[in-house]
Amino acid sequence: MSCRNISSxxxxxxxxMRSKLTLENVDSIKSTSVRVDGCEINDNSIRCDFMLxxxxxxxxxxxxxxxxxxxxxxxxSTINRLSLNIKKGNKISYIICTRSPMSSSxxxxxxxxxxxxxxxxxxxxSSPFRDKY
Structure with a gap:
């Protein structure tokens, strides 16, 4: 099984579990979906679940x-390991949760x-969340 899937x-x-994110590919452009946790990064380090x-x-x-x-x-941790340009490349980081215990500040x-x-x-x-790119 490949860790990366290229699709339009x-x-x-x-x-x-109970967390869900849907990203809409408005222009149906070629996108690479990456299973990070246990695939692209499969050592004992901490890492996020997915990357697109x-x-x-x-x-x-x-x-x-x-x-x-x-x-x-x-x-x-994942940005530091997988990003093509840690400080400059454009990024969007999503945390989708069932409940947020943090204050807005x-x-x-x-x-x-x-x-x-x-x-x-x-x-x-909060889950479920939908966004587009």
Missing amino acids: QKLFVYQE IAKEIEFYIELKGQDLEHALEQIK EIQNHKLDFRKKFNSKLEIK
């Missing part, structure tokens, strides 16, 4: 229950941190 499909659906590469944007996806601090570390601080360190927009959303 309209919908990419990522789901684990399309339109010169790297999308990092972590599907979580409610441990947002751990989810943030998983995405940071904590979330804002993390969003600023991700923008500054990784040039990544950080989206922390």
Whole structure:
């Protein structure tokens, strides 16, 4: 089984347990979906669940229950290992959770941190969540 799947499909659906993210490929462009956890990265390091590469944007996806601090570390670790350009390349990092225990000010601080360190927009959303690119 390959860790990477290249497709022009309209919908990419990522789901684990009770967390679900749907990304709509508006222009049906060629996109690379990557199973990161246990495939692209299969050592004991922390890593996010999935990655999608399309339109010169790297999308990092972590599907979580409610441990947002751990989810943030998983995405940071994955960006450091898999990103083509850690500081400059365009990125969107999604944490989809069943419940968010963080305050809005904590979330804002993390969003600023991700923008500054990784040039990544950080989206922390409740499941199910849908977005488009």
